[in-house]
Amino acid sequence: MPDSPIRFLQGNEVLADAALYAGLKFFAGYPITPSTETAERLSYLLPRVGGKFIQMEDELSSMCAIIGASLTGLKAMTATSGPGFSLMQEAIGYAVMAEIPCVIADVQRGGPSTGLPTRVSQGDVMQARWGTHGDHSIITLTASNHQDMFTMTVEAFNLAETFRTPVILLFDEVLAHMREKVTIPEKDEIPIVDRLVTSVPRGTDYHPYFPREDGRLPMSDFGGSHRYNVTGLFHDMWGFPTDKPDVVNELMHHLVNKIENRVSIIQRYKEYHIDDAETLLISYGSAARSARHIMEDRRKVGMNIGMLELQTLWPFPRQLVQEKTKNAKYIVVVEMNMGQIENEVRASVNHSDSVYLANRVDGQLITPTDIKNFLRIIHGRGI
Amino acid sequence: MSSMTQYLRTRFMPHIWCPGCGHGIVLSGLLRAIDALGLEKNDIVIVSGIGCSSRLQGYVDFHTMHTLHGRALAFATGVKFGRPELKIIVPMGDGDALAIGGNHFIHAARRNIDLTAIVMNNNIYGMTGGQFSPMTDTGKKATTAPDGTIDRPFDTVSIATAAGATFIARTTTYHVHQMIQILKKAIVHRGFSVVEILSQCPTYYGRKNNAGSAVDMMNWFKDNTYKLGTKTAEEAGEMKALGIFIEKDEPEYCDRYKTIIQKVGSP
Known part of the structure; x- marks a missing residue:
């Protein structure tokens, strides 16, 4: 049988395979439902393709280990779920501050606390944004099907390298555990961004935090040609701690602006029937599967309904949402939490009183029928 | 012996340590050990945590x-698993290594990954102003134990032994020649090595516990320690043994992974 690029995979396996496609060379993790299969698959595959897998003693150390490994020049990732994601937050802040590329996949389950380990949720949207302390910006991507999971995973590695930042992949239990068809892209079909390495020769002073003209910061593999310092403290261009107000101010603005000023480059989304949509669904992740289903279904009976599927959640694409919602009378955010993206949408649109939440928070996937029932209420047609 | 300043980032000095602090003696001992081994600066990585001890990393040109x-x-x-050819030295304080970092300490020891952990034990949290640590003896005073701590202290050597470290030693800032010899062996040792160095904090521990000046505290190290194997437990009493407790060859973690790669990796 010829080697077909078509696979029938579980979402956690897609994540593993896509990460390898993107150039993953180092994975550190700790088992947690519903993300564990990614670690299992990578423990098998990584040593077979010249990479490294290590099972750490907890999520704190997993996050620290991928930062250390990334610094040595390896593309690095961890995968976890809500409770583990909470434990990683301090070190995610370190990666933000020290500007170390890495990818963190959070396969969402019900929370808070141990919550619903085997059930779906989208309750970590704000944890992805603000989980670590202090002002910062962060990139967070998501997807609603396995093909897009593959693409977004590769994009996550690309964005991490481009912006020297941790990137969060916010998947969920339904996506991670279901199986569906995915076509593995050919080599180079999705462009891969490799580490930008400094051209400063060995023996010459290298400044790890001195930007090029285009604002990017070339790296030097830690332990290699150049000796420099890395710290989680505010630092100067040498990577040395400082509390000089002008240096601190400049670094804070750099860390936030390098992402917030490039929303249009980072935003990924899909749109369906926006032009004539009186009712516009905004959704993401596995909830977007049901939203799209009911949209197609209602259009068949003549409803002017469209959909905006968000794949970049952070930085939140405010201008995009404002633009796409300007003609809609009913803006319905479909998500499996108490309104975490709804609040962002409300802050982005021209008329916030036209924003509605269609949600489900009982550990079950929101169904097309659930959304249909919300629409009946929103449209004033009773239950 | 060549000048130690070649290893220092002098433009980032003065350092933050208080007068009389033992940590500068540890820094000096570490540089002398590295110098004696003839290691290349580019082959050495220092990874530190947070605390007085962990500022050591900033002053050295590695x-x-x-x-x-x-x-x-x-x-x-x-870093080590990503780039196993590097020599990695991890200076930590007592809180760093055995309170908040205790879990990582025992698991690094269990794996026998080739890191040199230096526990700079001054029995106190210095950076935050003198709170008791898991190494503070019961009854000693600290800013969070104004009536004396009721906690029992850890023993670094016992924990490292139980966790499986393959090189374990203890020395003090008084015994600098021993410190240099031990650090040399610990750095060369292939596997997880633990060197506990008793270090004085006259500013907080000393003042809170009427331990006198830095010199008094170092004399206390001299008078209350003995060379491992020279006293019975009965004779030793409360005195601490110094020297190398464990030094054994066992498979190192990165080496073990290499054998897996060699077995299953693509040619």
Whole structure:
């Protein structure tokens, strides 16, 4: 049988395979439902393709280990779920501050606390944004099907390298555990961004935090040609701690602006029937599967309904949402939490009183029928 | 012996340590050990956590990484596993290594990954102003134990032994020649090595416990320690043994992974 690029995979396996496609060379993790299969698959595959897998003693150390490994020049990732994601937050802040590329996949389950380990949720949207302390910006991507999971995973590695930042992949239990068809892209079909390495020769002073003209910061593999310092403290261009107000101010603005000023480059989304949509669904992740289903279904009976599927959640694409919602009378955010993206949408649109939440928070996937029932209420047609 | 200043980033000095602090003696001993071994600066990585001890990393001209409180060994594991050819030295304080970082300490030891952990034990949290640590003896005073701590202290050597470290030693800032010899062996040792160095904090521990000046505290190290194997437990009493407790060859973690890669990796 010829080697077909078509696979029938579980979402956690897609994540593993896509990460390898993107150039993953180092994975550190700790088992947690519903993300564990990614670690299992990578423990098998990584040593077979010249990479490294290590099972750490907890999520704190997993996050620290991928930062250390990334610094040595390896593309690095961890995968976890809500409770583990909470434990990683301090070190995610370190990666933000020290500007170390890495990818963190959070396969969402019900929370808070141990919550619903085997059930779906989208309750970590704000944890992805603000989980670590202090002002910062962060990139967070998501997807609603396995093909897009593959693409977004590769994009996550690309964005991490481009912006020297941790990137969060916010998947969920339904996506991670279901199986569906995915076509593995050919080599180079999705462009891969490799580490930008400094051209400063060995023996010459290298400044790890001195930007090029285009604002990017070339790296030097830690332990290699150049000796420099890395710290989680505010630092100067040498990577040395400082509390000089002008240096601190400049670094804070750099860390936030390098992402917030490039929303249009980072935003990924899909749109369906926006032009004539009186009712516009905004959704993401596995909830977007049901939203799209009911949209197609209602259009068949003549409803002017469209959909905006968000794949970049952070930085939140405010201008995009404002633009796409300007003609809609009913803006319905479909998500499996108490309104975490709804609040962002409300802050982005021209008329916030036209924003509605269609949600489900009982550990079950929101169904097309659930959304249909919300629409009946929103449209004033009773239950 | 060549000049130690070649290893220092003097333009980032003066250092932050208080007058009389033992940590500068540890820094000096470490540089002399590295110098005696003839190691290349480019082959050495220092990964530290947070605390007075962990500022050591900034003053030395190696590859240096200042990480999070308690997590130095976890970051160091990533660096070492990513690039096994490097010599990685991890200076930590007593809180860093055995309170917030205790879990990483025992698991790094269990894996026998080739890191040199230096526990600079001054029995106190210095950076935050003198709170008791898991190494503070019961009854001693600290800013969070104004009536004396009721906690029992850890023994670094016992924990490292139970966790499986393959090189374990203890010395003090008084015994600098022994310190240099031990550090040399610990750095060369292939596997997880632990060197506990008793270090004085006259500013907080000393003042809170009427331990006198830095010199008095170092004399206390001299008078209350003995060479391992020269006293019975009965004779030793409360005195602490100094020397190398364990030094054994066991498979190292990165080497073991290499054998897996050789077995299953693509040619």
